[in-house]
Amino acid sequence: MVKKDMYRNVMLKISGEALAGSKNESIDYETVYAIAKEIKEVQRMGVRMSVVIGGGNIFRGGRGKIKIARVVGDYMGMLATIINALAMQDILEQMGVKTRVMTSIEMPEIAEPYINRRAKRHLEKNRVVIFAGGTGNPYFTTDTAAVLRALEIGADVIMKATRVSGVYTSDPEINKNAKKYEQISYKEVLNKGLKVMDPTAISLCMEKKIPIIIFSMKTKGNIKKVIEKKKIGTIVTE
Numbered sequence: 602m603v604k605k606d607m608y609r610n611v612m613l614k615i616s617g618e619a620l621a622g623s624k625n626e627s628i629d630y631e632t633v634y635a636i637a638k639e640i641k642e643v644q645r646m647g648v649r650m651s652v653v654i655g656g657g658n659i660f661r662g663g664r665g666k667i668k669i670a671r672v673v674g675d676y677m678g679m680l681a682t683i684i685n686a687l688a689m690q691d692i693l694e695q696m697g698v699k700t701r702v703m704t705s706i707e708m709p710e711i712a713e714p715y716i717n718r719r720a721k722r723h724l725e726k727n728r729v730v731i732f733a734g735g736t737g738n739p740y741f742t743t744d745t746a747a748v749l750r751a752l753e754i755g756a757d758v759i760m761k762a763t764r765v766s767g768v769y770t771s772d773p774e775i776n777k778n779a780k781k782y783e784q785i786s787y788k789e790v791l792n793k794g795l796k797v798m799d800p801t802a803i804s805l806c807m808e809k810k811i812p813i814i815i816f817s818m819k820t821k822g823n824i825k826k827v828i829e830k831k832k833i834g835t836i837v838t839e
Contacts, residue, residue: 606829606830607646607648607828607829607830608648608757608758608827608828608830609647609648609649609757610648610649610651610724610754610755610756610757611643611648611649611650611651611756611757611758611759611760611828612651612652612653612747612748612750612751612754612756612758612759612760613640613650613651613652613653613760613762613824614652614653614654614655614743614744614747614759614760614761614762615636615652615653615654615655615762615818616654616655616657616762616763616764617654617655617656617657617658617659617681617682617685617743618655618657618658618764619632619636619658619762619763619764619818620632620633620636620654620658620685620688621658627658627659628658628659628684628685628688630688630692633688633689633692634692635821636689636762636818636824637689637692637693637696637698638696639821639822639823639824639825640652640693640698640729640824641693641696641697641698642824642825643824643825643828644698644727644729646828647727648828649724649725649727649754650724650729650730651720651724651729651730651731651732651750651751651754651756652686652689652729652730652731652732653682653731653732653733653743653746653747653750654682654685654686654689654731654733654743655682655685655743656678656679656680656681656682656684656685656743657678657681658681658685659681659684659685660674660677660678660680660681661678671739671740672739672740675735675739675740675741676739678735679705679706679733679734679735679737680706680734682733682734682735682743683702683704683706683708683711683712683733683734685733686702686704686712686731686732686733687702687711687712687733689731690702690731693729698729699726699727699728699729700728700729700730700731701713701723701728701729701730701731702731702733703715703716703719703720703723703730703731703732703733704732704733704734705732705733705734705735705736705737705746706734706737712733715732715734715737715750717753717754720732720750720753720754721754721755724754730754732746732747732750736749741801742798742799742801742802744761744798744799744801744802745798745799745801745802745805747759747761747802748798748802748805748806748811749805751811752805752809752811756811757811758811758812758813758814758827759806759811759812759813759814760813760814760816760824760827760828761797761798761813761814761815761816762816762817762818762823762824763815763816763817763818764817764818764819765817766781766816766817766820766833766834767781767782767783767815767816767817767833767834767835768781768782768785768790768795768797768815768835768837769781769782770782772796781835782835783832783835783836784835784836784837784838785835785836785837786837786838786839787803787804787806787807787837787838787839788807790803790837791803791804791807797813797815797837798813803837806837807839810838810839812836812837812838813836813837813838814827814834814835814836814837815834815835815837816833816834816835817834
């Protein structure tokens with residue numbers, strides 16, 4: 602059962618690169634399984650779980666010598682997010698968790714089209730909803746898609762699972778002297794150019810006053826700890 606001091610309706614944002622795991626495969630199913638197991642645990646507590654997964658493990662445009670046009674690359678990235686969403690859905694359902702994938706790009710043979718009222722109904726029925734295909738438009742990241750969907754479904758918080766344990770003054774994987782913020786404001790994130798989420802996503806959160814919690818997904822049990830409002834990671838708020 603959901604306790605009074607817990608988040609009840611959450612958006613979990615996972616980077617596509619995180620699904621590659623330490624093996625640097627396109628999809629490391631052991632990593633997907635570990636994440637799915639944690640999602641199952643909190644979903645069984647009655648928490649309404651929504652998920653957005655990036656697609657960078659499968660495709661990220663503009664890295665090669667011959668660059669694909671931005672618009673084309675963005676649509677390819679959207680398709681990559683759908684592949685990741687289907688992988689997560691299948692693992693969750695193997696665990697007995699009722700899951701729905703909803704896409705901003707219609708492909709009825711494999712997923713439902715995104716309809717806000719239907720998404721809310723799935724959550725009311727305690728189904729995990731995975732939103733795929735980004736916003737359906739080029740030039741917008743999956744961070745922005747996660748914030749947009751979170752606002753539409755009335756989420757209490759946006760949880761961004763990363764490879765590091767929070768927001769730092771610089772990249773802690775490069776600079777060992779980087780200092781971690783326990784709490785930071787939206788304006789500070791924007792003014793300091795910190796790579797928490799893209800500026801559009803941060804601005805939306807600031808306008809609607811929805812908190813963002815950045816935490817490491819490498820530590821087992823962190824998703825539950827964040828939902829229980831335990832002090833881990835970094836909270837971005839007013």
